[in-house]
Amino acid sequence: MNKKFMRKAFYILPVLGLLKAGAVKAICPLCTVTVIAATGLSRWLGIDDVISGLWIGGVTVSLIVWTLDYLGKKDWRFKYDIPAVSLGYYILIYASLLLGDLVFHPKNTLWGIDKLILGTIIGSIFFLAAVLGYEYLKKKNDGKAHFPYEKVALPVGALLALSGVFYLITK
Numbered sequence: 001m002n003k004k005f006m007r008k009a010f011y012i013l014p015v016l017g018l019l020k021a022g023a024v025k026a027i028c029p030l031c032t033v034t035v036i037a038a039t040g041l042s043r044w045l046g047i048d049d050v051i052s053g054l055w056i057g058g059v060t061v062s063l064i065v066w067t068l069d070y071l072g073k074k075d076w077r078f079k080y081d082i083p084a085v086s087l088g089y090y091i092l093i094y095a096s097l098l099l100g101d102l103v104f105h106p107k108n109t110l111w112g113i114d115k116l117i118l119g120t121i122i123g124s125i126f127f128l129a130a131v132l133g134y135e136y137l138k139k140k141n142d143g144k145a146h147f148p149y150e151k152v153a154l155p156v157g158a159l160l161a162l163s164g165v166f167y168l169i170t171k
Helices: 003-020 029-044 049-073 081-099 115-140 150-170
Strands: none
Touching: 029 049, 049 081, 049 115, 049 150, 081 115, 115 150
16 A cells, blocks of 8 residues: 555544444544544644644544443443553554554654654643543533533643644744
């Protein structure tokens, strides 16, 4: 397979998967679509790979949470399902990056780490923290959001803020 096809597939396949997604509410579909669109757009615009990686990390965490929620609704949960699903998605993501020849270029590093991988790790951590932060804030507010679309604003806002920080770092 050629590299151009692999790069297109890397962005198209998650979108196609979303078209099949049902009414799973773990992380709203709007948030996930926003993260996927931003990932594709940033690569198309030539934005630094660490910033693209942030959004890839957000997409990955979102897909993990969706999958675990789906498994729970179907009563298909199993021992070690969280690490198994998480590891599975990260293997798929990194295999796609490797097949697309998008990682491990010696001059595409920040702090000695490949920019896409670094961004994915940081994006995953901050996206998950924002999702958990939303759940915590909602719980403290009698189970209600503080404002409309707070569930979307916190995770996407975290990635936007990080994108700004890394833009300044890599500029």
